Amino acid sequence: MANAADAAYAVIRGRILDGTFAPGARLKEADLVEFCGVSRTPVREALRRLAAEDFVRIQRNQGAEVKTWSDDDLDDLFDLRALLEGHAAAAAARQISPQQLQRINDAIAEMDAVLASTAPQAEQVAQFLRLNRIVHETVWEAAGSGRLQSMLGRLVEQALIAHTARHYSLARVAQSHHHHQELLDALTAGDAVWAEALMRGHIRAARLTLKAPQS
Amino acid sequence: MANAADAAYAVIRGRILDGTFAPGARLKEADLVEFCGVSRTPVREALRRLAAEDFVRIQRNQGAEVKTWSDDDLDDLFDLRALLEGHAAAAAARQISPQQLQRINDAIAEMDAVLASTAPQAEQVAQFLRLNRIVHETVWEAAGSGRLQSMLGRLVEQALIAHTARHYSLARVAQSHHHHQELLDALTAGDAVWAEALMRGHIRAARLTLKAPQS
DNA sequence: GTGCGCCTGATTGTATACATTAACGCTTCA
DNA sequence: TGAAGCGTTAATGTATACAATCAGGCGCAC
Numbered sequence: 001m002a003n004a005a006d007a008a009y010a011v012i013r014g015r016i017l018d019g020t021f022a023p024g025a026r027l028k029e030a031d032l033v034e035f036c037g038v039s040r041t042p043v044r045e046a047l048r049r050l051a052a053e054d055f056v057r058i059q060r061n062q063g064a065e066v067k068t069w070s071d072d073d074l075d076d077l078f079d080l081r082a083l084l085e086g087h088a089a090a091a092a093a094r095q096i097s098p099q100q101l102q103r104i105n106d107a108i109a110e111m112d113a114v115l116a117s118t119a120p121q122a123e124q125v126a127q128f129l130r131l132n133r134i135v136h137e138t139v140w141e142a143a144g145s146g147r148l149q150s151m152l153g154r155l156v157e158q159a160l161i162a163h164t165a166r167h168y169s170l171a172r173v174a175q176s177h178h179h180h181q182e183l184l185d186a187l188t189a190g191d192a193v194w195a196e197a198l199m200r201g202h203i204r205a206a207r208l209t210l211k212a213p214q215s
Numbered sequence: 216m217a218n219a220a221d222a223a224y225a226v227i228r229g230r231i232l233d234g235t236f237a238p239g240a241r242l243k244e245a246d247l248v249e250f251c252g253v254s255r256t257p258v259r260e261a262l263r264r265l266a267a268e269d270f271v272r273i274q275r276n277q278g279a280e281v282k283t284w285s286d287d288d289l290d291d292l293f294d295l296r297a298l299l300e301g302h303a304a305a306a307a308a309r310q311i312s313p314q315q316l317q318r319i320n321d322a323i324a325e326m327d328a329v330l331a332s333t334a335p336q337a338e339q340v341a342q343f344l345r346l347n348r349i350v351h352e353t354v355w356e357a358a359g360s361g362r363l364q365s366m367l368g369r370l371v372e373q374a375l376i377a378h379t380a381r382h383y384s385l386a387r388v389a390q391s392h393h394h395h396q397e398l399l400d401a402l403t404a405g406d407a408v409w410a411e412a413l414m415r416g417h418i419r420a421a422r423l424t425l426k427a428p429q430s
Numbered sequence: 431g432t433g434c435g436c437c438t439g440a441t442t443g444t445a446t447a448c449a450t451t452a453a454c455g456c457t458t459c460a
Numbered sequence: 461t462g463a464a465g466c467g468t469t470a471a472t473g474t475a476t477a478c479a480a481t482c483a484g485g486c487g488c489a490c
Contacts, residue, residue: 003275004444029472039445041256044472045263052267060218061451061472076360087298145291151366219474244442254475259442276442276481 005042005049011035012046016055016066016161023068023161027056054158069162071211078207081155082200084148085136089183089199090192092142100142101188107134108180115170115177125168128177135180139187139199163210172209176202220257226250227261231270231281231376238283238376242271269373284377286426293422296370297415299363300351304398304414305407307357315357316403322346322353323395330385330392340383343392350395354402354414378425387424391417 012032015021032043047064050056056064069077092100114127136156140149179202186195227247230236247258262279265271271279284292307315329342351371355364394417401410 030470040472041444041446045260045443048260048263049267052264062453063472076362080360080362080366083298083302145295147291147295151295243440245440255442256474256476260473277483278442 004038005045008032008036008038008042009046009049013050013055017157021066023066025066027064027066053154055161067161074159074162074207074210077155077159078203081152082203084152085203086196086200088140088143088148088152090196091144092139093187093190093192093195095144096142096187100138103138104135104184104187107131108184111177111180115174121170124170125173128173132176175205219253220260223247223251223253223257224261224264228265228270232372236281238281240281242279242281244278268369270376282376289374289377289422289425292370292374293418296367297418299367300418301411301415303355303358303363303367305411306359307354308402308405308407308410310359311357311402315353318353319350319399319402322349323399326392326395330389336385339385340388343388347391383424390420
């Protein structure tokens, strides 16, 4: 990351994902110059890139702001995500490698440990989300399509922005955990239809959770 | 398009799509400055945007070149396209408007006329491709997902770049025409399963055509 | 003769100055 | 008092100058 443009991109993106720059917040180039410690040129490049990835919205001569997501947008997003993740799960079931299966298995075992621990709930949830990401990314990887992988990565992160201040209940996490365990069974059995059905349900359940009043 | 950056983007993109800038061709900023009649700043912005859309490939400190597509890349691309276009067709079957149905109907009628005409074959094919685009875009629109629509638009154009010097046989065009006619039946009947199956087949047939030695 | 290293030219990356645009507030007139 | 028009100002859009980097070639040493 010797690049000024890459550095600016990483900084701004990070601040959007962690909620420092909330949805709707105006992103003035001059402010970002100070914030990132580089000149306007790389800042502009970073903003354009973020706009291409749907993280910010740029209007001509009116600057950039963190993109906001309506409920309909999120329905749309999760519909697509369910389709694509389901497709990925089916493809993965057909051709996943033993190493990849093992990685998912390990992640699930770690989830077990995390949920059984006495750590603060926030910490448990954070750990769970990290492991969750590993499970999903391994499935994408096993599906063997770089294009699908990058699309899904973007969709997931867009969903994150919309719910920066998210509170997952332990009940929700436990449900998700069960999905993962069953998914592992389906992948191990090489049952594409089963894996796809499970994954679609898993994603739709996640959408419902984000819709409900947060607990 | 009062913008210099937009103008540069449109020019470069056009030249890539029409084959003037062939896959693999190096795109030097200085050359593009002359070519587009704007300074390096908007040219760079255009290139970054094209890179984000997978039309060009940028390596740090080594400039940009028109992206090349391997056979595997194209298989991957068409797999995804079949999935997404199929999904769009299914959604469209459930909710397409009478106006949209009419538009598809009109396009197909025009195709009939084009294929029955005595115009030069190249002209017939060009007209057919234009109408083909209308049919597909109407289906995407009827599916009601902006995100799906933009994804498909990009996938289609990426496929075009890879086959700039493409020769479609009239036989292939006629096959495609039959697909469209049957798709219209499925959409009119509101049969989502039928529409999806047809569309998936339609896209996979297209992939095979591009793979075969060109006639 | 071959391989390594430096040097040079060309090209991209960055900073900054200037041009342009649009929003906001003021003034003025009805 | 309200609304319309204009000027100011603060932001983005563009051009250009300068810095950093990489590829290729030449020369030297082994």
